[in-house]
């Protein structure tokens with residue numbers, strides 16, 4: 059059976075301007091756009107040193123102000139690609155011209171209140187805006203989504219995200235000042251992905267906590283259970299502080315259905331941002347064995363081609379749905395908020 063593993067490109071790609079010239083732009087946005095032959099015309103960052111460095115590395119025009127970037131974007135009818143920390147998003151969106159097309163790095167603001175404000179700005183300014191929840195657009199997840207749509211997996215009964223690895227948090231210094239870290243910045247990808255497969259859960263139980271070895275970061279570990287009713291078990295077990303070497307590391311998502319099952323290895327996370335290959339395995343049916351699916355690429359950078367392609371194709375009428383629109387991403391932010399509320403509320407005391 060042929061399975062889809064990439065998102066179609068826009069037939070007439072628009073030029074792109076990038077706001078923010080930090081780690082993720084260098085590690086994923088630019089490699090993806092180069093690979094897809096997207097035309098990035100220039101970028102801006104409040105830190106001029108970073109702008110100059112990144113512009114030189116990728117042979118781009120550097121702007122000295124947001125206003126300069128915006129006027130260039132207007133002349134070229136460019137798409138805006140925001141890749142700043144979440145605290146900067148609202149201020150930037152307020153300046154972006156009414157009716158523009160915008161991709162915004164996740165998370166959609168610092169918390170749910172911020173997400174509401176971002177959604178209101180996007181509505182008020184009539185922006186065609188999506189959040190860069192790109193895991194859904196990785197080759198692995200497009201394969202799994204295709205399996206689900208072709209009824210290979212059948213009704214999903216069990217979905218588990220399991221991480222046990224060492225994440226180099228020092229690559230993200232801005233996280234040190236944030237009160238919400240692990241779920242808001244990392245596991246948010248899994249919550250968004252789970253929503254893409256199962257929709258919104260009825261509720262959640264969660265605990266998110268730090269670790270003695272990474273005291274500068276508010277939380278680095280999470281356990282969560284999502285309530286999808288009596289037929290589906292859905293859980294996340296996330297430990298970013300496993301420091302005992304490569305043995306017994308894991309970064310897996312298992313989706314088990316009535317007919318079949320899928321297992322995804324998130325190789326990227328095992329040696330971030332260089333990464334090991336991502337993998338997808340399908341268990342076709344009882345009586346057979348697990349089969350490794352061949353595909354090219356992985357989460358980084360191919361998934362970043364997908365979010366930009368879906369946005370541009372939606373803006374031009376080629377795609378019917380904008381899958382990670384701010385309207386949809388708002389629900390992922392709501393789920394994240396519920397996890398923090400649950401974690402704060404605490405446990406059920408032992409019965410006496």
Ligand SMILES: NC(=O)c1ccc[n+]([C@@H]2O[C@H](COP(=O)([O-])OP(=O)(O)OC[C@H]3O[C@@H](n4cnc5c(N)ncnc54)[C@H](O)[C@@H]3O)[C@@H](O)[C@H]2O)c1
Nearest residue numbers: 078079080081082103104105108141142143144146163164
């Ligand atoms: N897989 C993913 O989706 C993924 C991975 C890593 C980071 N991210 C997200 O990308 C965002 C940026 O992360 P990063 O690792 O590149 O951080 P970074 O600190 O390396 O880069 C952020 C850049 O934004 C710039 N900036 C801040 N405020 C600005 C403003 N008002 N205008 C213009 N530039 C501004 C900073 O000077 C900095 O250069 C974060 O929100 C993070 O959560 C997403």
